[in-house]
Amino acid sequence: MNHSISLTVNGARRDFVLDDPRVTLLDLLRERLHLTGTKKGCDRGQCGACTILVDGKRINSCLALAISHDGADILTIEGVARGDQLHPVQAAFIAHDGFQCGFCTPGQIMSAIGMMREAQAGNDPERIRECMSGNLCRCGAYAGIVDAVLEAQAGADETNQRRSA
Amino acid sequence: MPELNLTSAPAHLRHGSSIGQPLTRRDGVLKVKGEATYAADNHPPGMLFAVIAVASIAHGRVTSLDVAAAKRHPGVVDVMTPDHKPQLAIDPEIKTNPFVFRMEVLQGNEVRYANQPIAVVIAETLEAATEGAVLLAPRYETLPALVGLDAGKSYVPPVVGVGNPSENHHGDVAAGLASADKQIDATYETPAQYHNAMEPHAIVAHWNDDHLQIDMPTQGLMLSLARVAELFGIAHDKIHIRSPFLGGGFGSKGLMAGPPVLGIMAAKLVGRPVKLVLRREQMYGPVGHRAPTRQRLRIGADAEGRLTALDHHARTVSSTFDDFYEPAADASHTLYAAPAIRTSHDAVRVNTGTPLFMRAPGEATGSIALESAIDEMAWACGMDPLAFRLKNYAEVEPITGKPFSSKALRACYDQGAARFGWAKRSLRPRQMRDDAGLLVGWGMGTATFPALMFQAEARAAIRRDGTGAMEIGAHDMGQGAWTALAQIAADAVGLDIDSVNFKAGTSDLPDAGIAGGSAHTATAGAAIHSAGAAVIAKLADLATNDERSPLFGAGNTGVIARDGRLIRRDDDSRSESYSEILARAGVAEVEARGTGAPNPAAMEEYAMHAHGAVFAEVKVDPELGQIRVTRMVGAFAAGRIVNPHLVKSQLFGGMIWGMSFALHEEAITDRRSGRIMNANLGEYHIPVNADVPPLDVITVEEHDPHVNALGIKGVGEIGITGSAGAVANAVWHATGVRVRRFPIRIEELLTQR
C-alpha cells in the first residue's frame, strides 16, 4: 500500500509517496533523497551517527519510521551551513579537531546543535560530556568535541547578551 | 568522482615550511558539512541493495535456505547462494601471499564461525533485501563449537603477527629467576575485541562490461585491487577503487575480506550496480578482530630492584581455517633491561572469524599485561613504579642488544611525570581519596611501538603555471593523510600547500602501501619526499643547463627550492621561478617518481621504536566499584611531528583506546554456542564522551636520523600501549585490588570495602 506523506527537509517541503511503511527517516534521507550526510553506524539507536533534528529536537533517525513523521520539520547536516558560511558549531569542530575519520561528525554536530537548543548543559564541560554521550566516536575525538561545543556555546552566549543589551 | 574540494587557505598559522605546522584538516569543511563521500554514500544509477544473511551457528553446515520465500518478497531481485553465484577465477582458500586471508564467499555450505555469510539477498530496496535475508530461514546441521582459550590442544604457531618468530630468548631466564630476590608470577587475560569502526564495511560495486568500479573503504588500495583482480580473473587496469575517506579502519579494512567480495559477486550476478553494507552485528565475524589472550609473566628482580629475568608467555587463538596470532608476548622485547628475556606463544583453534590486526596488534595486548606485571614487581620491590622503570631503563634494545636509532623515553618520563604531578603519589595503594570520599589512584605505563616502514611510490609534477602536483594512492582513515601528506608534499616541491594539487585515495594513483603499522605517514611521506626531490632535480637540470637562466652553471646540488623558485644555494639574489624555467624550456610540466622503503642497513644496525609514558588518575567508588578515569597525561617521543594538531588527536584517540581496553571493551561469547552475545554498540561498550576525562599530550622533541629521510616514527597506535596499563595500575593504586582479567569489572572491586 502506498502512503503519501510530506516533510519539510532543510527548509524545503517535500511530498512523497512511500511504497513501504518500513522505511526509516534515516533510510529515506540516505537512500531515497540521497542526503547522505546523515550516517548509519549501527541502525539500532546505539551510536548517534544518524542524529538529525525533528521539529527542532535531536533524535536517532534510524529508530524513526518516516511514515509516522508525516508533517515533520527535519534538519540534517546538509541544512546547517548557509552556503559557504559554516554554522558556528561546524567551524568550531574544525578549529578544535573534533573529529578524525569524520563518520560520526554529522551526528555529533547535529547533536551539539540540538543540545544547545535544549539549553541544559550550558558551558559546563561535565554536562556537555554527559549530554553528548549519545554520540559515539571510535577515533576518540571527544576532547575536541567538548572544546568545540564550549566555543560554540560561548559564541552563542555572547550573541544572546548582545541581543538582550 | 568529482575532484575533492579540499579547504584552501585555511585559517591557521603559517610560517616557513609546511611540515611541523598545526594546520587544521584540509578535509574539515567537507566532513562538517556532510559532504565527504564515504563508500555507502554512492548511488550509481540502477543500483540495487544487497544484504548478507549470516550463520547463527558457529560450526556445522547449512542444510537448507528458503530461497523461494525470499524471492516471493516484493522487490527481491535475486538470492545469491553457494548454488547460484558467479564463479571466481581462483579458489579463495588459496593463500597466494602472506597478506591473503581466507574468506567465506559462498564456496560451500560449511559454517566455520557465527556470523559467517551464507547467502546474499539482492533487492530494489534496502527494506526488501533486509527482510529477504530473514526469510531465508536457514536450517543447519550443527556441530559442537570450539570456544575459548582452552578449546583444544594447544600448539606453537610457526610465526606470530606478521612473520615474527613465536619464540625468542636472550640470556638464561631460569638462572635469572632462580637468582632473584623478588619474583612475581602472574597471569593476565584479555578478551576478544572488535574494531567497530563507526563506518560499517561497505561496498558499491559496478561492472561496466569488463571494467569494475568499486567504492569501498580500504586501508590498502593496491592489496585490495590485487586481491580483487585475482579473485575475478581481471587485469589490474580494469579495476578502479575509490576510497577517499574511511570512517575508521583500525586494521579491519586493511585486507580484502569476504563481504566486499560478495558485493562484487552480487553486482556481477544481477548485472547492475550493487551496494552492500554490513549491519553492525555482522561486523562481529567476517572482518577480523583482536584475539583473546592469556598471558603469564614471570619476573625476577634483585635486592636493588634490578630485573634479573623476564619470561612472557602468551596463549591466544586463531580460527579453525586460517592463521593469525596476536603477538602479545613480543611487547616484552624492547622496554626493560632484563639480562634474560624469553617470550613465547602458543595457540588453540576456535570457531571464530580469523583474528586480525587491530590497532596495536600484540603491542596493546602485551602492553597491558607487561605494564601490570612491572607495576606488581615495583610494588614487590617496595619501589615507586616510575623509579622502578627508570632503574630498568633499556639503553640498548634488550632482546637484540642493538642501539636505538633514537630514544627520548627518559624525557617522556620526566615531562609526563612533571605535568601529572606524579611525585605526590603515595607508594601504598588505597591511600588517596577526594573530598566526595571516592578512592583515587594514580598509575603509569610505558608506551612503545615499532617505527615501521613499508613500500610506497609517489608521482610529483611541477607545472608551467607554477603549481605542483603530488599523486599517491594514500588512505585517510581519520589520521589526516589529506593534510599531513600534503604538508610533506608542499615542502617536497618547494611550494605553498595550496599550490600543490595533492591527490590520494584512488587505486589509479601510485601505490602508497598499506595504512597500517603506524607507518603510513612515514612510508608515503618518504615517497613524496623523494618524488619531490626528483622533480626538483629535473627542474634544476633545465635551469642550470640553460645559459639564459640566472641559475646557469649552479649545478643540481647548487640550488634549493622555496616558494615556487629555485634559488642558488650560495647566492640568494640569483633565483628563478618554476614558471619561468618551464616557459623558457617550452614544456608544460616536469614530472618524476620517488619511492619510500625501509632501509635494511639501518634496520640491521638499530632498533627503531617510538616511546612514551602515560600517567592516569582514576576514581573508584569504594562501595559500589564503579570506575571513572579522571585525568590522563601522555608524553610521547615519536620522531618528527608533521602536524602537531592532528598528532595530538591521534594520541588522544590511542589513549582512549587504552582506557577502553582496561575498563570497557569485551566481546562476550556464549561458551556453548560460540555466538557473540553483545554484537552491537549498546552492550559492547566503547567509551562515551562522559567516560573521557581531560587529556593532556606532550610530544617530546626527538630527532631520528635513521628511521627514514623525514625522521618520522608514527603515532597511530602507540597511544594505546602504556595507557591501558596505566589505567589498570591506577585502579590497583586506588583500591589495592589487583585485577588481572580485562576489562576490569565492577564485581572484582566489590570484594573489599
Place this chain on the structure above:
Amino acid sequence: MKQFAYVRPATVTEAVAAAAQPGAVYLAAGTNLLDLMKGNISRPDRLVDVTHLDGLDRIERLADGSLRVGALVSNADLAYDAEFAKAYPAVAEALLSGASAQLRNAATVGGNLLQRTRCAYFYDTASRCNKRESGSGCDARDGENRTHAVLGWSDRCIATHPSDFCVPLVALDAIVEIEGKNGRREIALDELHRLPGNAPERESALEPGDLIVAVRLPPAARGFAAHARYLKVRERTSYAFAIVSAAAALRIENGKIADARLALGGVAAKPWRARAAEDVLKGVAPTADAFQEAAWRALTDAKPSGDNAYKIELARRIVMRALTLAAAGTPARIPALPASPFASTSGAIHA
C-alpha cells in the same frame, strides 16, 4: 523487518479496536519497538501508530494534588519540566540517567513502561527464550548471565526489566491509566509488570488492545521531594543500562523518617519495590544502621540466577548509598552526571 500494515487511528477508541486484533502492536516513538523489529525479535503484522492521537502529550496537575502525565510525553520533556523535576526529583534524575539525549527526546512515557528486557538471549533469535517463544527454554539460565535477575526470577526466565524511569515511579505508587476494549481502567504500576513464573511470555497485565494513556502520581508522591534520589551503577559513565539501580525517597519529620519509599532496578523482571525495607525505616532516625538494616531487608529473598551473586551485595550497597543520599537532601539541581556515583567528583584529593 517483516512487512506490516500501518494504521493511523484518529481516536483512542479506534486505536484500541485496531490494536486488539492478533498481530497488532502499538507504535509510539518506536525507540524500542523498531529496535526489536530490526532484530526480528518482534515481527508484528500491523502497527497502530498512536503518535498522532490528541490529548496524550500533556502534563496536568489534578485537583487532588495528583500529577497526570500523558503517555506520549517524551522522556526529555518530562524530565526537563521544571515543576515536575522539583516535585519528583528522583523520577527526573532516573529519566536523565537512561539511554541518550536523542533517545530521551523521542521515547515516550508509555513506551518506557513497556520496554522489553535487554537479556542477550531474548535479543538473539537463535537462542532459546521462553519470553520470546513460550516453552522453548532459557539459554540464559546456563549462559552468560552476570547481569541477570537476582529477585523474582524463575527457572523459566532470569531476565530483568531495563527501565530506569519505572524504578522511582513504582516507589512513588504510580498508577497507570489504561484504555481497553471495555473502557478506561487503572492499575498500580507495581501491578503492570509480571514476574516470569511459569509464563515469562506474559510480561504485563495488559490485554490485547490495551493502551496506556497516562501515568499518574498520587498526591502523596510530592511529599518526598526534599529527600529523593536515584542511583545507578553501570559499566560506562553514561549511555548504559543499569547493573543495579535504586530509587530512595524519604519523608523526614522532626529528625525521624515519617515515610520511606525504596525500589530497585536491574534486579528483576519488574521494577522491584522493597516494601519490607520501607517498613523498617518508618519512624526511625535516618542513620547508617537503619539504612543497613533496610538494605538487608530489601535483599532478603535475593538469590543468584547465575554468575551474578555479586549483584546481591551490590544491590545492598546501592540501597544503603541511595538512602544516605536521599537523607542528605535532594540537590538543588540534577547533577551533571544524573544518578551516577560520580555525580560530584571535582573535589580536591587528599591522602
